[in-house]
Amino acid sequence: MTTSVQKSHLHRIVLNNGIVVLVAENQTADIIAARIFVRAGSSYESQEQAGLTHLLSAVLTKGCDGLSSLEIAEQVESVGASVSADTTADYFLLSLKTVTLDFSEIFTLAGRILRSPTFPEAEVELERRIALQDIRSQQEQPFTIAFDQLRDIMYQNHPYARSALGNEATMSRLTRADLVRFHQTHFRPDNIVISIAGRITPENAIALVEEVFGDWQSPPTEPLLRLDLPELTVEPQIKIKPQQTQQSIVMLGYLGPSVLSDDYAALKLLSTYLGNGLSSRLFVELREKLGLAYEVSAFYPTRLLRASFVVYMGTAPENTQIALSSLRKEVDLLSIMQLEEEALQAAKNKILGQYALGKQTNAQIAQVYGWYEILGLGIDFDRDFQETIASVSAADAMASACRYLREPYVSLVGQEEAVNSATAYFNP
Template sequence: MELFKLTNGIEVIFEKIPYVHTLSLGVYVKSGSAYENKKNNGISHLIEHMVFKGTKKRSARDIAKQTALIGDDINAYTENESTVFYGNTTTENFEAFAEMFADMIINSAFEEKSLEKEKNIVENEIDMYNDSPDDIVQEQLELSCFPDEPVGFAVCGSKENVEAFTREEVYERYLEYYIPENMVISIAGNLEIDRVKEVIENNFGVKGFSTRKSIRSAELTSLEIRNQLVNKLNTPYTKKYTGKKSKKVRYVPAFKAVHKDIEQLHINVAFPALALYDERRFAMAVLNSYLGESNNSLLFQKIREDLGLAYSVSSYSSNYMFTGLMLIDMAVNAANAENACEGLFELLNDVKEKGISESELLIHKEQLVTELIMEDESMSYKMETNGSAVFFGKYKDEGGNDDPLRYIVELDEKIRRVREVSLKEVNELLKNFIDFSKMSMCIVGNGEEIEFNKIEKEYLKWRS
């Protein structure tokens, strides 16, 4: 594992894997819905799309063709707190792959015609998500329990926002955020470190950024000029990273019902929980495994197998830099809705009071260890875990910790920490986080077949 900086300040984390013939490359950018406001919500996601639509020397079709020639895949995703571009290729194609990657991210053209076409594509994507109750239920829950907090904004924004974005607005936003100060590069594969440093410096360093121009044709040839743009980042959530405002994200217990003409009722229940990289995260991972991460979990065995009330039921964590949620997701038939909600709340209350047994703890720790070992054999997984650790560590503890590798945990250490999780730790998490007074709930289903008010009454009964 080696961390180094380019001449323009971009941090690069590299892990050599000597037994493979491939590599995985990722570029993390401090851009996402958490840095937006209500008016420009969705702009970060639109920028991510536009990065694939051509540069000064490559059309979108050229990028697709070259990817087919030298790479397995190039893709990207935008989340609340980051935008990530990633791809895989062979060791021999590293130079060409890195050059194309850098050209896309640094020199995207943002042509007017392409932008208008892509806005339509994003609007179709929003429609697709709106047709998916699984997506709606968590999106609406977070909008409700994080009121007016950008971290809870929908990543895609609204169709109205997307339609209103101008080329100048989108391009200037791209220039403001896609700067060295806001980037981390992660690479995992069978490469020599000197080769990595040379190739990444040539493409992502000062030389790579020197060709960029603003929409007003002002040359951005120095790091100082580019970094002045970061002062424009003035959303409420951004202030949480600069120390100008409390890092506490406001959570409000909320109930939200959304009518959708579908057969099943989709339910999302949330409790405030751990922020990203909390020291208790290994105990929380064991707890999630026990609650609902497999067909051996408590929720699956009780709600589905024993009671037959739901086809799917699971638990998972949603972790952000300064807040987090423990979530339970369930899909049930309309006729079972009230019984399923009542059964879920009773089960959670029962496990909170009784706790997990020593035998169950051992089973789920070993299940988690197996998952960690299998994940660690993936180049993409190594790149993602290393990149996320350095990237989020850079902003989560801004000014408070100088060790950029503090959140990287090697496989052997992960296994040790999972196996050291105690019964007391897991049961304390159960008692602390299954707090019905702080519970939020969102339901999506056919309001004509399901009496939403009855489910809300059940929710409020447990809240009180």
């Protein structure tokens, strides 16, 4: 028996087999977008198989029951549609977008791809070689090296420590059998959220999902696998990578809370205040006033588990030490001085404005609501997030900074003398 909930324009229905369906009817454009989320991101890989879900995302659309890679591509491209797969730490995603007339056909194709991929050996080998080239390419990019170092010391043996690509050793070992096993284990109806937005009624959307996925059943004797991950503790340290580069990458990381935390909204605001755009604190103080930064920014991604609050700067080698001390000082100030009301409101306006702009297209709408559902936040989070951001006070922001932004991990990449001399400053 299906269960349904309606919130204004959004309909949420749970099918008999456990699939959660979200439908946002939007008649303004002759486009329908769908996002099929699977609760099986890279966090569900073993350390020995790092990169598995990335490889799966690259191969999933390259063959399914009865169709070759070329035939899938021709069917999609003949109607100007798009179908693609991707993976993150917290979920796997199959995306599609079409004009309204062709949605039923392309959604049915997506169902075949999701349920019955064939993982052709030749495609697996080709995509593995491409992934290995990407891994080697990233090993030459100072920012990527610095970020990988930072994740490694922050998360250690936790899945969030790993690149989505894995490394050369793990990617080289992956086989077609590994993909088949992962797919059979995690791709099941009680592990899936389907989010649809566009010129389609909820009744027609549900009927189509039932037609494509209604006969799909989960194995009755095999319960869903649950993550059993190590506890994370804050143990600040510094890691350097001498490299003959034209600039130093200076990166500080703080182990922050997940999206489920009461501190999440305050830290989102502080990240926006520090490093989002040309008017941000780090840009104005460290680039415009002090001339230290080629680039400078901050980010705090939304994660189901403990997320990393990161500030970073690209600077001239001779400025490495002062860049490190200046970045640390700017973050430390958040725990010492309350933000002025004007600065706090500006950060709120920026984050809420960007949030609104991120829900303009049907693809964005399908993404946002499906993302919230797969993370377990529910369809009310869209409203709750905006209200919570608006209600954060300067005292709330300062208290969150005191809880999470006091003990940084440090990652440095650059010329040997520059990064070695900068380490003398570090005092966790």
